[in-house]
Amino acid sequence: MSTGDLHKPLLDSLSTAIILVDGELRLRHMNPAAEALLAVSCERTLGEPLTQFFFESSETPGQLKSAAEQANHYTKRHAEWQLLTGGQITVDYTVTPFGEASGLVIEIQPIDRLLRISREEMLTSSQETTRNLVRGMAHEIKNPLGGIRGAAQLLARELPGSDLQEYTGVIIDEADRLRNLVDRMLGPNQLPQRQWLNIHEVLERVATIIKAESSGSVTLTRDYDPSIPDLNADKEQLIQALLNIARNAMQALLESGTEAPDIRLVTRIQRRYTIGRHHHPLVCRIDIVDNGPGIPQDILKNIFYPMISGRADGTGLGLTISQHLIHQHQGLIECDSEPGQTRFSLYLPMEAQHAEV
Template sequence: MGQFLMSDITLHKRLLDHLRTAVIMLDEALCVRYLNPAAEMLLATSASRALDQPLPDYFFDDEEARLAIQQCIDEEHPFTQREARLSVAPGHEIVVDYSVSPINDPGQPLCLLMEMQSLDRLLRIGREEALIHAHQATRALVRGVAHEIKNPLGGIRGAAQLLERALPSPDLTEYTRVIIDEADRLRSVADRMLGPRKPPEFRAVNVHECLEHVRQLLLAEYPKGIAIWRDYDISLPDVIADRDQLIQVLLNLIRNASQALLESQTPEPRITMRTRVLRQFTIGAQRHRLVLRMDIIDNGPGITEEVQETMFYPMVSGRANGTGLGLSIAQSIISQHQGLIECESQPGQTVFSILLPMEQLDETNTA
């Protein structure tokens, strides 16, 4: 038993150091007296930098939070802040719930115990699950509509052809030709709404070879207009995917970025293709040991929040001449690979991310 004896302070510190909850101890002047490793990781700082320093200003962006902390000191009453957004570093914002509790031991100065729980992962999982469910529902609806469109189109086209043969004057065939051409166009739209006709042919694929293939196609289309940067993790192994379908998705995303850059006349337009591996990453509700992330990044004007919420729905487009099918089909293809396409956008940077599990796919769930 003797080997386990230690002072209360040492025991408490060891317990706090092993907590996954971020914990900060503050004095009455709101200076940091202790933070555990979980808090260091969450706030992207170190104990040596944070100790004896005032609580960072990003906790006080909300005046209500500042008043609540002061009231906690004055009245020794705990409070909780929900979904606080903290800009812990340039371009890095986290969402947390945090609570502050006063500790006033007799004969000891007042101190505050701050506990923080990161919500980023929970919010992302919820957002991804909602996106997956919405995509599945809309795909089922669109497939039904597309089939209902295609069924009468064959009859309309056949009747127009018979009518064309029976017309007494060749001049009148101009009208039947319009019917036939429009029927063909609608059939083509319906086929695109149905998505890929054949299931993916899974095999080992080098994603960098796919990206380079798409890069060469884009350089041929826009030889002088757009700079294309590469930021590859060359240590990535092959992934199990359908090469042709993966190229189709990448080409769609990169062409969309190119068109947005040129239409907005962005000075020094640039697209960056980036690959990374994510460990113990969740796609929807499924946790994967390794996940491939491919980012298509452009420095264009960005996408509005309203468009971002519906951009993966069929027949929804942010461009005047867009069909609204490209992103929906791309999401459907990646869904068959048990992956997901996400988008984050702000003026000056739009990132489309393709997330693909790197383990062997369960082909029973790819239909």
């Protein structure tokens, strides 16, 4: 029995993904954690080249062979592995020479979840900072606006003719417009008025509005999970949050002249899901997916900040408000976009009593 065979029971008991290969990079062993990570069976793939399981870059096989020949070890961080069974994962992995036959031990740590948690925390923190800045600016802007509006009203009463009152009217109207803009930047300031509701009733309301506004020129495709339990949430706030996203999708489709414009509304349940550092046993995921031109990459990372918009006449407030409304429900919105598909994913924690549903 080889040294590797002696260690297999120990490797199989580890939660860390471990792969053993020989000097020709042929699979000698893969523990259950690695099988689950790469979605392959060790028994069926024993003796196959490691390149049958994933692709990182054309240089990877050479680096592994060099490590085996020279008995060197190395570590790679944030490596993007394209699984040949489908999908992509981000991993840290360490390669260590092992055994008498120039074999290698590859220890793999998937970090997709850690990266997502870090990204969500940074997004939440940045948006909270932005919101506090907007609150401070709103206070500084609204106070002098009130004085300007009041002074214009007093001046209008003293003017002898209606000709000059037209100008004071402009001052009053513009002061009101700026005040309304500031109020929209702040978003709703009331706490959610929660009630038990069916998320699909909310989505159908949004679909009805989008169908009417697009005059039926945009196809709405439903892909619902009817087993999703009722949510304890504010119905009007959810409608507003979803409508802002769906309306942006509709406008992008119509303005770009996309052929066969389509918006897909998808609902799914996700179990044991983490939002920030809070673990939720059950989360409702809502996807709004369109087949439009996509969001420009230079603004994609900042799309939820105020005044950021990919449209010439956009205010850049709709997505900011949607994110705030979902945050009030302890949820999160994420966006992934490329030409031909833009996906907004909303995550809403379910109540604890639904955890075992």
